[in-house]
Amino acid sequence: MPRRTDVIYRYDGSFEGLLCCVYRSYYERELPAGIESAGAEQMQLYAAIDVETDIAHSARVARAIREKISPQAYGLVRRAYFTCLEEREMHILRFLRLGFAKGGAVMQMTADARVNIIYRAVRNLALEKDHMSGFLRFSDYGGILFAQIEPKNDLLPLMAAHLRSRFGGEKYVVYDRAHGRALVHGDGTDALIELDGFEPPPADGAERHIRGLWRRFYDTVAVEGRENPRCRMSHMPKRFWKNMTEFQNEKDSPERTALASDTVLQLLQLGEPKL
């Protein structure tokens, strides 16, 4: 049994960093009181230990998960890392500790609280990703597509492949306002950049025209007399609405300035590999 301790682990916030926390927990035979990423607010009650990210250590843990538990378990944990589950690092650690004790069978122990919470979080992540794949809305700025999203989970890394396969021939920027990052896709390459407090510029006339057509389609396609607001809301939660074209009102937003597409172009260039 690991020792319970009063220390918390502080790591660099990367997945590899988290695996290094797992490494330390085993190496020192201790269970930390918490794990937090360096940028997060500090838990003042406990002493923090900085856990260095060492690729050799994280690779060992990754291999151990695949071999001693299962490749599926590794996939699950990888996805759990992107969820918005509170104290997800600790939950992942507890899940892995159970997994190293029980082996591959842990994946079927869905009635166990430590396993269940991971599955639920990952299911919630998958659901939000599905939602976002549908509800994300691009606008065209002079040939470059721009979208703003505000997901609860950290979706950008998970959505990159889908977006690339669908819009691979386009240039696009997907800005995650909630996590302060943007996915930038230039000439066939993806990049994640830090981006905070970006305000999408207003759209030009052609873009407004298409938006108007879409809103008209949206309004017309509903069968009148069959309104069902609760059903709509349960399939498409309100929190998505504010970034969706069909619920935006063009009238009170100003016409775009000539700079608008330049602003987006600059974003795109931020993600370009530096020469």
Added chain:
Amino acid sequence: MDLMEKLTVLTDAAKYDVACTSSGVDRGGGGGLGSASRMGICHSFAADGRCISLLKVLQSNACAFDCAYCVNRRSSDVRRASFTPRELADLTIEFYRRNYIEGLFLSSAVVRDADYTCEQMLETLHILRTEYGFRGYIHAKAIPGADRRLLARIGLLADRMSVNIELPSQESLRLLAPDKSRESILTPMGFVKDKIQESCTDVVRYRGAPAFAPAGQSTQMIIGATGESDLQILKLTAALYKKYNLKRVFFSAYIPMVSGSNLPAPGTPPPLLREHRLYQADWLLRFYRFEASELLDERQPFFDPLLDPKCSWALRHLESFPVEVNRADYETLLRVPGIGVRGARRIVAARKSCRLDLDSLKKLGVTVKRARYFILCSGKYYGGNLVHDAILEGLLSGNALKKYREERSGQMTIDDIMREEKQACLVGQM
């Protein structure tokens, strides 16, 4: 007429068509625009709660036919519009690039004749696929009576094709759609089926052979315009699945928008509850391994308005319940109300490592409120009395229960029950 107007008229004209799923093919992007995913993606939900996945419009609503139930019929007084193939292709691309839609659902009224109509549709698809390299999803409707060669070319560009069966019997067809016949509908349906089969073997044999409607074929029929029973409809549905290898049969509650001597009067409420029950039954046929004859028979040719078909079946077969969740096989679990396909799978997986109780069932996504009447957990029964009436009362929640009691006292409307169920969005969570 400007594009905004056309879009309005041609969306309005297409919207009573319910079939709008976009699933069944997986196609990665080719570096250009578009991909298709097997599960389909809902891009929005309309005010009526329906999923919006495809740009669903008619190429034109200027119809030469005169089907009595249709707003677009020749003798009807509606505004007419037609998209040029170019307009529609461009609109599809602009919507698709912005991630508004998953693709195009293209249908059309019969303009001039079936062949001319198909040519227009073909031209639209051709611009999309060949000129713009569009790889998103396309569902195209075959126009009854069109030349096979045209259908064959459409099938090579579309992911899914459908021919509307329209009405559940030949008699109804004769009565309401004088320009159509059973043959003009079933012939293209059979043709599409053969083509799909042929192309499946071709694709296996020569790599890169173009696939014909790779997402298969579906159809649709109107419910409640004519007098068929649920039993007749369900039997037809099962037969269509078998004979034509259909992927989906869609039901569309008839909304009386026009008057006609052989039709329900305008203003008659559409039979939404019936439509809902048929979809539930269809679900049971496709995923729960039920047969049509288990759900309805000559003595009971209509679905129970109060209970979904699965509960209603279970209540008629109380002798096979309760079942032990820790032991019962997968098929048996599937038949328990409150346990869905996913629930049954999860139960089978989870019980390998521990014994399941009511609480763990909840965690596995089982609707315990309904299931508890039909199951044992380690020998324990949580349903009170295993008798018909007690369970029925237990299953009917809130409004439905009130209605059930009222019905016994002789007054009842089903609208509220249905509203309740619809709001719960029950389809698929039986």
